[in-house]
Amino acid sequence: MNKQMTVPPPMDGRDPSNLRGDKLTGDRYFSKEFAQKEWDKLWTRIWHVAGRTADIPEAGDFLVHNFLKESVICMRQDDGSIKAYYNSCAHRGMRMVDESSSVDGITCPYHGWHYAKDGTLDHAQDADVDFSAGNPCGKLKLKPVRCDTWGGFVWYTMDDNAPDLYDFLDPMPQLFQRYPMETAVRVVWYRIAINANWKFVTDNFSESYHTRTAHPQVPPWIDQDVDSARHEMWPKGHGRTVQPMRPSLTDRPAGGYDHMFAGILKFWGIDPDKYESYEEFALQGWKDLKAAKQAQWKEKGYVHYENMNDEEITDSPHTVMFPNVTISFLPDNLIFFRSEPHPDDPEKCYFDLWCMAFPVEGQDEVESIMAGKKPLKEVETCEHRDFDGGRGVPELAGQIVYQDMELAENMQAGMHSRGYQDAYLSDQETRVRFFHEVLNDWLEERN
The missing domain is CATH 3.90.380.10 (Naphthalene 1,2-dioxygenase Alpha Subunit; Chain A, domain 1)
Structure with a gap:
């Protein structure tokens, strides 16, 4: 979205x-x-975080998120989308998978029922001969769970009536849109x-x-x-x-020199010894660092700075x-x-x-x-x-x-x-x- x-x-x-x-x-x-x-x-x-989109890059890759007594599977589909299901077999409720993996579908370890990536049952033992209620294949599905993505994370909610993810997180997605998360x-x-x-x-x-x-x-x-x-x-x-x-002006290091911040300034081509006071070192050095990062990010390979503002860098x-x-x-x-x-x-x-x-x-x-x-x-x-x-x-x-x-x-x-x-x-x-x-x-x- x-x-x-x-x-x-x-x-x-x-x-x-x-x-x-x-x-x-x-x-x-x-x-x-x-x-x-x-x-x-x-x-x-x-909305809960199930995991990261990077964990399921290919069709059939799935995440399992266990929360209290509930468990949810989030699976990458053939078209690149992600669908989520309760980790509970439609047969007798068996929890089917314990950890994230990659499969063409999900097989229940109890009776061998197999579900396609879209959650539809496509194989059951004796499906044609032993179900007086009718062959369950193609009819039964894993119960779906709403899911969405933001920030490189896969999110889901158990509430069919919950607001959409971006409304739930508002205004975080807009605040952090410049970070290539x-x-x-x-x-x-x-x-x-x-x-x-x-x-x-x-x-x-x-x-x-x-x-x-x-x-x-x-x-x-x-x-x-x-x-x-x-x-x-x-x-x-x-x-x-x-x-x-930047360094705190209240909790100053022993000896009055902050080697950590000085090292950062040096990396970005700023002489930390040019400042006449600790206050100038911390406050003006911080401002000079903003300018140096904006001028040098590309040549130093910090490509994630491209759209970030002075505060964010x-x-x-x-x-x-x-x-x-x-x-x-x-x-x-x-x-x-x-x-x-x-x-x-x-x-x-x-x-x-x-x-x-x-x-x-x-x-x-x-x-x-x-x-x-x-x-x-x-x-x-x-x-x-x-x-x-x-x-x-x-x-x-x-x-x-x-x-x-x-x-x-x-x-x-x-x-x-x-x-x-x-x-x-x-x-x-x-x-x-x-x-x-x-x-x-x-x-x-x-x-």
């Missing part, structure tokens, strides 16, 4: 007057009744089990107030000072923090898409985060981390931002891990995402305390409460 939309002006994500003031009580994070309500009123109605290469692919409710992840990515405490390595290259970034949110629950990728709009998808847009990287609830325990969830990089001519290795240096090639399989206090992903130790996961379990424990009744939020955490208010609207069917 290619649909153009006007971007409505955002609400100020630092203005608590945009809030009703709904309480963030602890039971939201551990109540099984609350989790059931989320399934009934939220998860069965929103489909060309990004996934260089890191993790699914990590953590002992926290799924909402901890959305809460965490809806504010940068925790950065100075939890991520001391961030200030040298992303300025998240209280007044530096724009905090934006829209009525459907989507929001972003637009962060300048030097800054990071860290973006939450309601309710559970976050994408960090960086000049040379896309980082996809997602949390999904555990099928049985609301105090657990799965955390997905996909690091993607835009190809640059001559590069065969990239900085994945969240997982260190990686080869610039598609990772073929997902790493399934338990966080286990960090022991399950030792290779991520010290990375930003690892530091976030370290906080999750104690945050979850704190929700049970009689000492916690509601959050006392800074203005820059306005989007945290706004997320919960939009969630409440879905659960009460006010949306």
Whole structure:
């Protein structure tokens, strides 16, 4: 689908007057009744990401996305389109496939029923002689699920009456139309089990107030000072923090010289020592970097910059898409985060981390931002891990995402305390409460 939309002006994500003031009580994070309500009123109605279009380039390639007790297959068709079906045999409900693959059709492992790529049953054992109700072939089909694509991702919804994908995501597709998202290469692919409710992840990515405490390595290259970034949110629950990728003026490095930013400037032909003060180095250097990138992107092979504006080639709009998808847009990287609830325990969830990089001519290795240096090639399989206090992903130790996961379990424990009744939020955490208010609207069917 290619649909153009006007971007409505955002609400100020630092203005608590945009809030009703709904309480963030602890039971939201551990109540099984609350989790059931989320399934009934939220998860069965929103759009989910099944995977990436790059994962299913050829006819017969398919994705399998398991969510709670449901499972959906998204399959590439002969004409290049994608169709989605529930992963449930029309015979007796058997779940037919467990993981993504490529086939000419789908065969149920129980009784051998075979479905063509379009979901139509085309073979059943004893079809002509043993069905008094009539031969099921050509008559039965896998139950379809609505699907669509945006940003190089395959999306689906279980709700036949849901708004179309672009309306659900509005205004994100228009905001990020200049990023060639489909060309990004996934260089890191993790699914990590953590002992926290799924909402901890959305809460965490809806504010940068925790950065100075939890991520001391961030200030040298992303300025998240209280007044530096724009905090934006829209009525459907989507929001972003637009962060300048320049040194913080508050958290200055020991010795007063930022080697990381200096190295970036040098790469783009700028002498970092020409600035007379640290403030000029950070602020004017950032402006000079914009000009240098615009002048040199083609000769340096940064072809993905072609349609991106000055802000996009030097800054990071860290973006939450309601309710559970976050994408960090960086000049040379896309980082996809997602949390999904555990099928049985609301105090657990799965955390997905996909690091993607835009190809640059001559590069065969990239900085994945969240997982260190990686080869610039598609990772073929997902790493399934338990966080286990960090022991399950030792290779991520010290990375930003690892530091976030370290906080999750104690945050979850704190929700049970009689000492916690509601959050006392800074203005820059306005989007945290706004997320919960939009969630409440879905659960009460006010949306």
